[in-house]
Amino acid sequence: MDRKSIMGVALAVGAMVNTDAALAAAGELTVRVTPERQTLAKSDNVVVDVTVTNATAATQYLLKWQTPFGTVEAPLFEVTRDGLPVRYLGIQVKRPAPVPADYVALKPGASRSVRIELSALYDMGITGAYSVRWRDGATQLFSRPGVARVTTGATNGQSALPVRATALPEPAPASVWIDGRLPRGALDTATGTPEGAGLSFSRCSNAQQEAITGAAQAAQAMAQDAGVYLQAKSLGARYTSWFGAADPARSTTVAAHFQAIKEAFASKPVTVDCGCNESWYAYVYPNQPYKIYVCKAFWSAPPLGTDSKGGTLVHEMSHFTVVAGTDDLAYGQQAAGDLARTDPARAVNNADSHEYFGENTPRLDLR
Numbered sequence: 001m002d003r004k005s006i007m008g009v010a011l012a013v014g015a016m017v018n019t020d021a022a023l024a025a026a027g028e029l030t031v032r033v034t035p036e037r038q039t040l041a042k043s044d045n046v047v048v049d050v051t052v053t054n055a056t057a058a059t060q061y062l063l064k065w066q067t068p069f070g071t072v073e074a075p076l077f078e079v080t081r082d083g084l085p086v087r088y089l090g091i092q093v094k095r096p097a098p099v100p101a102d103y104v105a106l107k108p109g110a111s112r113s114v115r116i117e118l119s120a121l122y123d124m125g126i127t128g129a130y131s132v133r134w135r136d137g138a139t140q141l142f143s144r145p146g147v148a149r150v151t152t153g154a155t156n157g158q159s160a161l162p163v164r165a166t167a168l169p170e171p172a173p174a175s176v177w178i179d180g181r182l183p184r185g186a187l188d189t190a191t192g193t194p195e196g197a198g199l200s201f202s203r204c205s206n207a208q209q210e211a212i213t214g215a216a217q218a219a220q221a222m223a224q225d226a227g228v229y230l231q232a233k234s235l236g237a238r239y240t241s242w243f244g245a246a247d248p249a250r251s252t253t254v255a256a257h258f259q260a261i262k263e264a265f266a267s268k269p270v271t272v273d274c275g276c277n278e279s280w281y282a283y284v285y286p287n288q289p290y291k292i293y294v295c296k297a298f299w300s301a302p303p304l305g306t307d308s309k310g311g312t313l314v315h316e317m318s319h320f321t322v323v324a325g326t327d328d329l330a331y332g333q334q335a336a337g338d339l340a341r342t343d344p345a346r347a348v349n350n351a352d353s354h355e356y357f358g359e360n361t362p363r364l365d366l367r
Helices: 003-007 022-027 206-232 235-243 248-267 298-301 310-319 330-340 351-359
Strands: 029-035 046-054 060-063 077-081 103-106 111-117 128-134 174-178 198-202 269-273 292-295
Touching: 029 128, 029 174, 046 060, 046 235, 198 206, 206 235, 206 248, 206 269, 206 310, 206 351, 235 248, 235 330, 248 310, 292 310, 310 351, 330 351
Parallel strands: 198 269, 269 292
Antiparallel strands: 029 046, 046 111, 060 103, 077 128, 128 174
């Protein structure tokens, strides 16, 4: 189906002929998935409205993690692209047996709606015609909240189980066209061998993926520019401002660090995870290359310049033990500059010193 056809397709969910009266007659609990927009650019997030309606004559109870009401922590949607299944990128959780507090009550005739951003949960960066539906079997209904447990006394030790109603009827799909970052027919961007090169994402929306792609390109350019500078016979203010007095051994170490940073962005499987909600810029596990977790401050940072998105990725890449193994000894330009003047040996091991040298803002030693 081509793009014009997709644009002219009425959403299957929106086109459902069930009226409220018909739903009541059928006695069903339904989940409707409706995209806010049917045609999206590569930098657009894929937002859908999910409405759960109880048209039965009784209150229905749903397990919270089988609903969209809160953080999605399971593959609740079935997504296809050009008829092929799309990989789920979110988390899946091992849980204990449910207790009454784990259920959501939906009274007869009641509806509840929520907006969900899907491109952080499913790989939707490839151009194509996408179909989205609530996954058959993702949600079960219970006539009352409960937990499987062994009781004593009058029950004679029998298990008291929640009374289970029927599963949801199979939902109708919704359609959307996405002009993705990658061409139609490209391989799933979540796949790839650990040894392969390339940038991949975890829990990142389409808009976030676009920003990260630009940041990674900026980081690689910073490392390239730093390497060219460090090949010079004499090192000036750009070097001494962040790494102290020029010393052959130390400058050789710094040059090796930036070479390793450049090679990592160019030839290693770099993954950026957008699931962090802390106020920080980013973090990594130094012994788990090449996965970088970006946090709230990252998104408000400029693409280039001081404390930029690109510089943040340089900073974090330098932490991996297989790259440069840097530490966090001084934060911010003032502290990093003081460290360069007072203790150059430690400055060579400081991640922010590498970031500010790479960002080179304000620019020093123009050539």
